[in-house]
Amino acid sequence: MIDLKYLQKNFDEASAKLVKKGVDEATLENLKELFATLKSANATLEEAKAEQNRMSKLFGEYMREKKDVTELKAQVDAKKEEIVGLQAVAREAQEALEHVALAMPNFPDDSVPMGADEEDNIELKKVLEPRKFDFEPKEHWALAEVNGWIEFERGVKLAKSRFAVLRGEAARMERALINFFLDVNREKGFEEVCVPFINNGAMLQGTGQLPKFEDDLFKIDDEDLYLIPTAEVPLTNLYNDEILTQKELPILLTGYTPCFRKEAGSAGRDTRGMIRQHQFDKVEMVAITTPEQSEEIFKMMVENASDILTQLGLPHRVVELCGGDLGFSAATTIDLEVWLPGQDKYREISSISNTRDFQARRAKIRYKDGKKNVLVNTLNGSALAVGRTLVAIMENYQNEDGTIEIPEVLKKYM
RNA sequence: GGAGAAUUGGGUGAGUGGCUGAAACCACAUCCCUGCUAAGGAUGCGUAUGGGUAACUGUACCGAGAGUUCGAAUCUCUCAUUCUCCA
Numbered sequence: 390m391i392d393l394k395y396l397q398k399n400f401d402e403a404s405a406k407l408v409k410k411g412v413d414e415a416t417l418e419n420l421k422e423l424f425a426t427l428k429s430a431n432a433t434l435e436e437a438k439a440e441q442n443r444m445s446k447l448f449g450e451y452m453r454e455k456k457d458v459t460e461l462k463a464q465v466d467a468k469k470e471e472i473v474g475l476q477a478v479a480r481e482a483q484e485a486l487e488h489v490a491l492a493m494p495n496f497p498d499d500s501v502p503m504g505a506d507e508e509d510n511i512e513l514k515k516v517l518e519p520r521k522f523d524f525e526p527k528e529h530w531a532l533a534e535v536n537g538w539i540e541f542e543r544g545v546k547l548a549k550s551r552f553a554v555l556r557g558e559a560a561r562m563e564r565a566l567i568n569f570f571l572d573v574n575r576e577k578g579f580e581e582v583c584v585p586f587i588n589n590g591a592m593l594q595g596t597g598q599l600p601k602f603e604d605d606l607f608k609i610d611d612e613d614l615y616l617i618p619t620a621e622v623p624l625t626n627l628y629n630d631e632i633l634t635q636k637e638l639p640i641l642l643t644g645y646t647p648c649f650r651k652e653a654g655s656a657g658r659d660t661r662g663m664i665r666q667h668q669f670d671k672v673e674m675v676a677i678t679t680p681e682q683s684e685e686i687f688k689m690m691v692e693n694a695s696d697i698l699t700q701l702g703l704p705h706r707v708v709e710l711c712g713g714d715l716g717f718s719a720a721t722t723i724d725l726e727v728w729l730p731g732q733d734k735y736r737e738i739s740s741i742s743n744t745r746d747f748q749a750r751r752a753k754i755r756y757k758d759g760k761k762n763v764l765v766n767t768l769n770g771s772a773l774a775v776g777r778t779l780v781a782i783m784e785n786y787q788n789e790d791g792t793i794e795i796p797e798v799l800k801k802y803m
Numbered sequence: 804g805g806a807g808a809a810u811u812g813g814g815u816g817a818g819u820g821g822c823u824g825a826a827a828c829c830a831c832a833u834c835c836c837u838g839c840u841a842a843g844g845a846u847g848c849g850u851a852u853g854g855g856u857a858a859c860u861g862u863a864c865c866g867a868g869a870g871u872u873c874g875a876a877u878c879u880c881u882c883a884u885u886c887u888c889c890a
Binding site for chain 1: 822850851862
């Protein structure tokens with residue numbers, strides 16, 4: 390959630406920022422008004438309550454002094470009735486504000502480039518030269534068939550479209566990648582964590598998936614529970630509603646989880662192959678930091694993900710997202726895109742974001758800075774998406790006969 | 804699945820209707836003393852939010868929600884979680 394007090398005091402500045410993310414000024418104006426309405430409604434309500442509390446205190450004194458309380462009781466009763474009305478007004482204002490505020494995306498950093506969509510993202514650098522093939526490189530689904538690695542039809546039979554089955558060496562490589570990623574992350578100082586793959590609604594709200602993106606989540610019937618769309622949710626919310634000490638920070642976490650996404654709105658995109666699945670494995674990094682630490686840790690996380698790709702010998706590029714392509718919670722994001730020779734394209738394989746205090750405000754994650762409680766910064770990033778890495782290895786390490794070499798660093802894991 | 808007990812601030816833990824936003828202890832912070840791998844003393848210290856430059860002050864919160872009452876951590880109901888016992 391954005392800082393509503395900041396919005397109220399620096400409206401022009403705030404709206405200039407949010408324009409980058411495509412939020413129009415009318416929506417912001419509305420939010421500001423709702424905030425003001427709530428404040429005045431609360432002020433009146435609280436004053437009435439204060440008066441009732443005073444009278445109730447008096448009541449006690451009257452009783453002790455054996456005075457007549459009939460008149461006082463009548464007064465309190467009248468006040469109580471008034472409060473019921475004021476309470477309804479305040480609650481309504483509260484709900485109206487939350488409705489809008491929780492759907493408002495994070496402010497982008499000042500450094501974020503303007504732009505409408507991924508076309509306007511900025512390539513920062515390329516790492517590793519794509520290999521020159523002396524034959525026509527195949528797409529991973531063709532290679533999957535040659536090697537018997539992926540069964541798309543049987544995945545669909547078991548669940549529905551956008552589910553797949555990995556077999557034999559592919560299944561083992563999936564597992565090898567998870568272990569490799571976790572080991573690298575651990576060496577970089579991330580603590581390995583194993584978390585529930587199902588989280589409740591409050592946690593999903595904490596990291597920003599709810600209430601706005603409910604359509605993209607798999608929900609458990611009749612329960613306030615959701616399959617997680619990313620380990621960012623449980624790892625970040627590990628500290629939901631907690632006050633940390635400054636000494637504990639930064640907290641660096643890594644974990645493997647499957648991720649579940651309905652992919653609402655991406656009908657028709659990447660329908661073929663393993664790029665966009667309802668269920669995929671991912672190893673995630675999450676950092677909880679002070680505002681001062683977050684910049685440096687962000688860079689370290691980008692470096693780390695890039696380093697993993699380099700170790701695997703996978704050519705990739707580092708891309709800074711423009712305002713229009715930035716996710717809901719992110720203040721700034723850097724994507725790593727891996728080269729897929731079969732598709733002749735760079736495709737996203739890791740997305741590293743600094744959400745600043747946006748998630749911390751929603752999830753109430755704070756630390757003690759002297760006497761004050763300060764919101765932490767939360768960061769998250771994939772290191773890496775496992776299925777897409779498997780695809781990238783297939784396409785980059787293919788031989789002319791369709792067989793696939795195993796990257797050197799993975800050999801000891803398989 | 805059934806019966807009982809519990810759920811209080813960062814931690815332990817008191818508190819059965821107004822004097823309790825909550826004792827005490829621990830932890831933590833600042834200071835003093837001491838000069839050494841320690842100990843002692845003083846003060847401060849819940850969270851959120853509103854007003855105020857500030858001192859200060861209003862409101863809400865003792866698992867969650869609802870209720871009784873002029874007034875609830877304390878009484879009632881529902882739910883959740885934990886523990887013990889029985890199937």
